[in-house]
Amino acid sequence: MKLFYSPGSCALGVHILMEEIGAPFGLQRVNFAEREQYGEAYRAISPKSKVPALERDDGSVLTEYQAISIWLALTHPEKRLIPTGVERHARMMEAMEYVVGTIHASGFRRVFRPAGFAPNSADHDAVKAEGLMIAKDGLALIDKVLAGKDFIVGDFSIADPALFYVTFWAVRRLNLGLPSNVQRHYEQMVDRPAVRKALKDEGL
Numbered sequence: 001m002k003l004f005y006s007p008g009s010c011a012l013g014v015h016i017l018m019e020e021i022g023a024p025f026g027l028q029r030v031n032f033a034e035r036e037q038y039g040e041a042y043r044a045i046s047p048k049s050k051v052p053a054l055e056r057d058d059g060s061v062l063t064e065y066q067a068i069s070i071w072l073a074l075t076h077p078e079k080r081l082i083p084t085g086v087e088r089h090a091r092m093m094e095a096m097e098y099v100v101g102t103i104h105a106s107g108f109r110r111v112f113r114p115a116g117f118a119p120n121s122a123d124h125d126a127v128k129a130e131g132l133m134i135a136k137d138g139l140a141l142i143d144k145v146l147a148g149k150d151f152i153v154g155d156f157s158i159a160d161p162a163l164f165y166v167t168f169w170a171v172r173r174l175n176l177g178l179p180s181n182v183q184r185h186y187e188q189m190v191d192r193p194a195v196r197k198a199l200k201d202e203g204l
């Protein structure tokens with residue numbers, strides 16, 4: 001398998017899961033500074049021009065954090081990355097969708113790429129402020145989900161690296177304080193060998 005990534009991007013979530021699983025894989029950096037994601041070669045791999053993209057052993061490519069993480073979990077059931085039980089499964093999906101679809105896509109994306117939401121640069125500060133509010137409100141909501149638990153559904157699951165990549169942005173890119181349960185989650189994630197290795201291999 002080969003993971004296409006950019007250091008410190010949302011691909012970090014998939015990178016962490018690959019390390020947790022321990023299956024052999026290669027890493028291929030997509031150079032955002034040179035806009036490589038929009039070049040013909042990368043578009044042939046992922047026409048979405050985004051990372052993460054996971055090239056599997058049969059040559060096919062899977063994109064989207066949620067799809068990739070579910071595929072990894074289902075193909076490595078012994079790692080128990082999806083909780084058993086209908087309720088915990090549904091709660092995991094609920095949190096993961098909220099992190100990826102709202103905190104990342106509606107919140108942090110506005111902060112990091114305001115031009116994608118407003119063509120006029122005079123509006124960019126307002127777009128960023130709105131994004132920050134969405135991200136902060138989202139993390140406050142996840143803080144409640146984490147009350148009395150180490151991970152989102154109790155045991156570590158595929159929802160946790162998703163939460164980690166957005167909290168990594170909050171801490172390392174924006175120097176934001178995190179709500180207390182989310183901060184505890186962040187610290188526990190940083191302590192995991194898989195997370196430490198993924199961060200090191202991305203040069204972070």
Ligand SMILES: N[C@@H](CCC(=O)N[C@@H](CS)C(=O)NCC(=O)O)C(=O)O
Binds near residue numbers: 009037051063100
């Ligand atoms: N919904 C996608 C989001 C992917 C995404 O937004 N990736 C960003 C990095 S965090 C990207 O590749 N951006 C490049 C660009 O927009 O030019 C997922 O869950 O994988």
